[in-house]
Amino acid sequence: MLDRIFNPESFEKNFSFEIEASLRKPDAEPFMVLLPPPNVTGSLHMGHALCYTIQDIIARYKRLKGYDVLFQPGLDHAGIITQLLVEKNLYENGVEKGSLTREILLKEIWFFKENSGSTILDQMKVLGISCDFARLRFTMDDEGKKAITKMFVDLFNDGLIYRGRRMVSWDPLIGSAVSDLEISEKEVDGNLWYIKYMLADSSGEYITVATTRPETLFGDAAVAVHPDDERYRHLVGKEVLVPLTDRKIRIISDKYANPEKGSGAVKITPAHDFNDYEVGIRNRLPMIEIMNFNGELNENVPEIFQFTDRFAAREKVVDFLNKKELLEKVEKIRQKIPFGDRSDVPLEPMITHQWFVNAEKLAIPAIEAVETGKIKFIPKHWENLYFEWLKNVRPWCISRQIWWGHRIPAWYGPDGQIFVAETFEGAMEKAVGFYGKNKVELTQDEDVLDTWFSSGAWPFVVLGWPKQTDELKRFYSKMIVVTGFDIIFFWIARMIMMGIYCMKEVPFPDVYIHGLVRDDKGRKMSKSRGNVINPLTLCKKYGADAVRYTLASMASPGRDVRLNEQSVENGRNFLTKLWNVVRFAQMNGCVYNKEFNIAKVNNSVAKWIILCVRQLIIDVEKSMDNYRVDEVANHIYHCVWDSFCDWYMEFIKPVLQQSALRDDERQGYDLPLTILKKDIRDTTAWAIIQFLRVLYPICPFIVKKLCGEMGIINTAWPDASAIDLDFSEAVREVEVLKTLISSVRSMKQYLNIPLNEKINIRAESSDKYIENTILKHKETVQRMAGAVLGEISKQTVPIVIDEAVIHMEVGSKINIETELERLTKESDKLNKTREAALLRLANEDFCNKATDDVVEEHKKRVETLGEKIQKIDYIISSLKVV
């Protein structure tokens, strides 16, 4: 016997899903779920929990439906984050900065990976995520390395990867280029300095230039004014002196200068600003680099400023300008500055040698794949974001100046000649051929590849590419990927581009984009705000199933999830309810009976619940096929709680719980008690088992536990088509009964009659079927509504239910006047609805243009409304007599 209270801790840890996750079904249709590999440094947060739960539900559903499901787990090496983390640990443990070599650091990171890399995997298991952990892959494992290297070489040979000297966003703290996508703008307080640039002709005339970055003036190559700007037209072509140096630069005319901003004249620093870079190229200006890669000014600035950090230099420059009276004024402004996501320091535009992917070219088929519907986003509007980005995609800088990552397979000859090959030997061969010598000194490129470069190849690398494995053929392009919108650019777009390039085929037909998990006030969860909810804490407190169920029920596509503990508690309450359903079954001897045949059930209530279950299965399948896990959770909730617990169980209690029924109590049932009891027991067990089966994808732990209690092991998916039985009579009967009981209860409540106080009622209907139904179930009516069928003598109130008029004996409780008022109101309301429907039917356009179904429906409605109104009017008139 189960405990009264459901304690997830007592059984969750007993279940592992590794066997079913690793089970292959070679003859079944393949289906793959591609888990977005978490960072090797990661630990499970609410966002993961949502993302993985949705995937796990899909994977488990597909497994039950008979697919050969491959749920592929992995870990991402996460270049910069991991390196920073391990470096920080080392420094905190006394390692001196600068003493780290590439070899030592890599060794330390591998050590870290081997020891802490499984944290998140263990946490996933707590949540019940059923990936095939035996197939765990790491983006930097040996096969991965080979594959990524090959992909790089292929792209290079096709001219889609090239090396170039370009301006990139540089992170001075990390000492690496960073992706355009890994930049966040922050609004900070800043100044706008108005600086006098004296004309070189010693006339004493000057032009005022406004800048937020005075320290970059050493890199100035020109001052630009707008061609149409009258104020400065006479100065164009003249030379000015760069303040604090003797260098002369020209005043040029370029439409980049905006007369509205600052002074209308802008200093052009081509080597340290993206816009100025363009202006510089357009006007053939020199690119004067004044900064080192660590953010200090270099030897191209006056000695006194050399090797000063950029921010210290700024103050120093302003100070000097002030002293030389070259500063006209200072304005306080709020400005937005790009910060590196990883290091949280302001980034610096720098001209550097980098490797680039020709993303424009790869984007063309990637755009087409979504446009033609080969790939669908769910919800669809995310496709807009995808298009917007890909159609304006810029060259993708894939080199990073760090050590942890896939090293770029390029070697340089003594003269800087590049040799790209999958191995050193391959490069050497090329070099030997190139130089015509036997031996050449080759040095490998120091840089590593952007983490997302390897992530883009994940869908086929995990399947064994470049080897043409059976799995690759079987599962590639048969997968679903579930992820947050924030990595559509980073990951989804790259997987599609790389997939089409390497495999000549899209990797997946469906991309499910889920929302963000926020706190109950709609704020992002963040450590600094202190509103982070830890999924593992919730799992411990409420059970993994409750967390999964809650997330599923809230995962409406395209919407963020506002989570609070209360909602998890509600989820847990539902599972407690289910738990007690099984407890009830146990107490009444309802266990799985494989001989049971639902078609042979001969009891209305049992037939009714069988059809409820059938409808549930149909609804769940439909929702599941649209990935609407929220709907699935709700369907199950309502069927179990509303239909099964609140009605069915109450109906059947006397059959199961009384050792014998008197003859007069037995009238409602068509069979001798022993058979009836067996039928009900079997039906009850059967229905519960179906509930458990459809709930399994969402709540695997408790379902396994309860299946065991119900006497079954396998959790096959139920087949709705096997329940295609004509039980419509029974359904009608039970619906009448339900309506009657509700109506009586409602009326008693309205009249302040306690529910358990017995009252007399008399059914009176033109429809004998209704009367008979009520008569047949009078015991149930009495028990559940406290209403005794019989002759009534005292003051009565007629109530109308859908099909019948019932008279209730209510003694003196009723106030005729208020009752009349209420009924008149109701009658008016119904009349209005009826008139509206009548008007429509009288409208020719409606009859012509509406579909036949709709017209029929309206006719029926008018009819039913008419009947109801008649009944109410009858009641009103009989009340008036009283």
Next chain:
RNA sequence: GGGCGCAUAGCUCAGCGGUAGAGCACUACGUUGACAUCGUAGUGGUCGUAGGUUCGAUCCCUGCUGCGCCCACCA
């Protein structure tokens, strides 16, 4: 500046060309054999606003307002 999303009950959200829905909260009553992590009943909404399309609009279209997000720019 360009784009996207959202607006439905007190709160969180489903829904949808033809009766306005759920959970929570609230109110009243109840509860000793599945379950107080409970039961029964009830209160509560001109579906943001103004137009348009339609026989009919919460739903489709347009404008507006408010909120959120993305991209670009910012001397």
